[in-house]
Amino acid sequence: MSPNPCTRRRHRSPRGFTLLELLVIVLLIGLISSLILPALAKARQKAVARESLDYGRSIAVAFQNYAKENDGALVPISLPKPGETEKANWVKLLDECGDSSLKARRKRFEIGYSRRLSRLRNLSSINKPSMTVAFGDTGEIxxxxxxxxxxxxxxxxxxxHDKALVFETPDDKNWKTSRKRMLNRHLGRSSVIFADGGAVLVPVSVVGFQYQAGHPRALWDNK
Structure with missing residues (x-):
């Protein structure tokens, strides 16, 4: 006797998503992405900021070492190479006084040197090294x-390869038109490196470029 067709188990094919369900899924994915991606981007920016600050500290160590090895002289913006027409800029001069990673890391960051400090002859000319900015995030504005x-x-x-290696200060005659300045590059903060080796991440306004030389809040000034 053949089995009753009414008693056979019916196999249903898997039901697919409806258009409405797919739309809900897409919206949920978009919502989750809108919450997670900005947080991840911010975390990456914070990591880059920490790396930049660490690089700045390494520059400060090399800056101090250069002065010790040259009777207190501050590294110049550039220096003629013996027997060559090309000049070595301050970055290359400090490479010889810093750790082995300094040269490799500088490709990732754009740190500039204070033109004002570069004009001083000796480290002793800086009255308050812990309150005088020597290096910082720099670019053309x-x-x-x-x-x-x-x-x-x-x-x-x-x-x-077009990097700003020097930042100008308000005492420079071309200050109002000069585009090479310290600036905020990390979530509204700038890597600020002081002449004594200290380093912080603060808004560039803290350096006091809005003040003239001699003002107590003008940290770009060596007085």
Whole structure:
């Protein structure tokens, strides 16, 4: 006797998602991404900021070593190479006084040297090294007329090799038109390295570029 067809187990094919269900899933994925991705991006930026600050500390150590090895002389912006027409800039000069990782790490970060300090002859010319900024995040800005340093906007680089190695200060005659300045590069903060080797992440306005030489809040000044 053949089995009753009514008693046979019916196998249902798996039900697919409806258009509405797919839409809900897509919306949920988008919502989760909108919450997670910004947090991940911010975490990455914080990590880069810490690396930049650590690199700045290494520069400060090399800066101090250079002075010790040269009777207290501060590293110049550039120095002629013996027997060569090309000059060695301060970055290459400090490579010889820092740790082995200094040269490799500088490709990732853009730290500039204070033009004002580079004009001083000796480390002893800095009255308060712990309150005098020697290095910091530097770039070319788009709005040199802006008086609030925290509003300076970095201009796009023409090439990856086009780096600003020096930042200007308010005592320079070309200050109002100069585009090479310290700026905020890490979540509204700048890597700030003092002449004594101290380093902090603070808004660039803390350095006091909005003040003239001699002002107690002008940390770019060596007085």
């Amino acid at each position: 788009e709005n040199p007329d802006e008086t609030n340093p925290d509003k300076w906007r970095e201009a796009p680089r023409k090439s990856k």
